[in-house]
Amino acid sequence: MSLRNHVWAIRVLTAGVLVWIAVQVGQGLWLGEWRYALGGVVGGLLWLTLVVLLPLRTSNALACSACGYSYGPRILLKMTCPHCEEPVPSDICTGRGIIIALVLMAALVVGAQAYTWPMALPGLPEGEVAVTVQQDAEPLVESVVVIPQVQVEHYVLMPGSPEAEAVSEILSDYTYRRCWKTLRGDTSISGMGEVRCYLSGTNFDLSLLGGRYAFINGAVYQIGLAGDGAGAELTARIAQALE
Numbered sequence: 001m002s003l004r005n006h007v008w009a010i011r012v013l014t015a016g017v018l019v020w021i022a023v024q025v026g027q028g029l030w031l032g033e034w035r036y037a038l039g040g041v042v043g044g045l046l047w048l049t050l051v052v053l054l055p056l057r058t059s060n061a062l063a064c065s066a067c068g069y070s071y072g073p074r075i076l077l078k079m080t081c082p083h084c085e086e087p088v089p090s091d092i093c094t095g096r097g098i099i100i101a102l103v104l105m106a107a108l109v110v111g112a113q114a115y116t117w118p119m120a121l122p123g124l125p126e127g128e129v130a131v132t133v134q135q136d137a138e139p140l141v142e143s144v145v146v147i148p149q150v151q152v153e154h155y156v157l158m159p160g161s162p163e164a165e166a167v168s169e170i171l172s173d174y175t176y177r178r179c180w181k182t183l184r185g186d187t188s189i190s191g192m193g194e195v196r197c198y199l200s201g202t203n204f205d206l207s208l209l210g211g212r213y214a215f216i217n218g219a220v221y222q223i224g225l226a227g228d229g230a231g232a233e234l235t236a237r238i239a240q241a242l243e
């Protein structure tokens, strides 16, 4: 592989990171999460700095063979030495490992994005849906023992009823995505919220646990984006709609 190709590989990497930033921003804006969009921009630029700009600034390998000047980030735009205008030679060989590493990295990033792409929560099925709402209540204190109290309410949603419509509408406001726990096939989670809603009907099993994770037909998923509080908001709204 020539030095010229090496520069091309770095250009492809840079373009890839810029596309990745655009995808993060697009997802964040689509879901109305500007913090996620901002996080994508900051993270992407930081990564670009660490992986592309800093190495280019300090690389001895990517230096002009005529004047010895390190090409620097300007090589991303122009294939000549910024110091003496000598074109980048095409006969200096570097390893092909970088190409393999770049392809693997790109596949990993694209794969992770596709796997965790947000999806609309399933709508209510036809037929009755049984709903159980659990809410943490004031704990009972008996001398030195604190006994946690849980308030449990049961409801049945009839198809077409105002309650069913309300719950349907609330569900349609949220997305879920596959996550690391889905991939591992976890069957337990920690960190349940104050309000949990369990919905079940024909081929429909939704356990909204009031936190980051939910069970949908037996598998763990993440509700919304990490840290946006969507899981807690979702169960609070359902509980309120059914009161």
Ligand SMILES: [Zn+2]
Pocket (backbone or CB within 6 Å): 064, 065, 066, 067, 068, 069, 081, 082, 083, 084, 085, 086
């Ligand atoms: Zn030069």
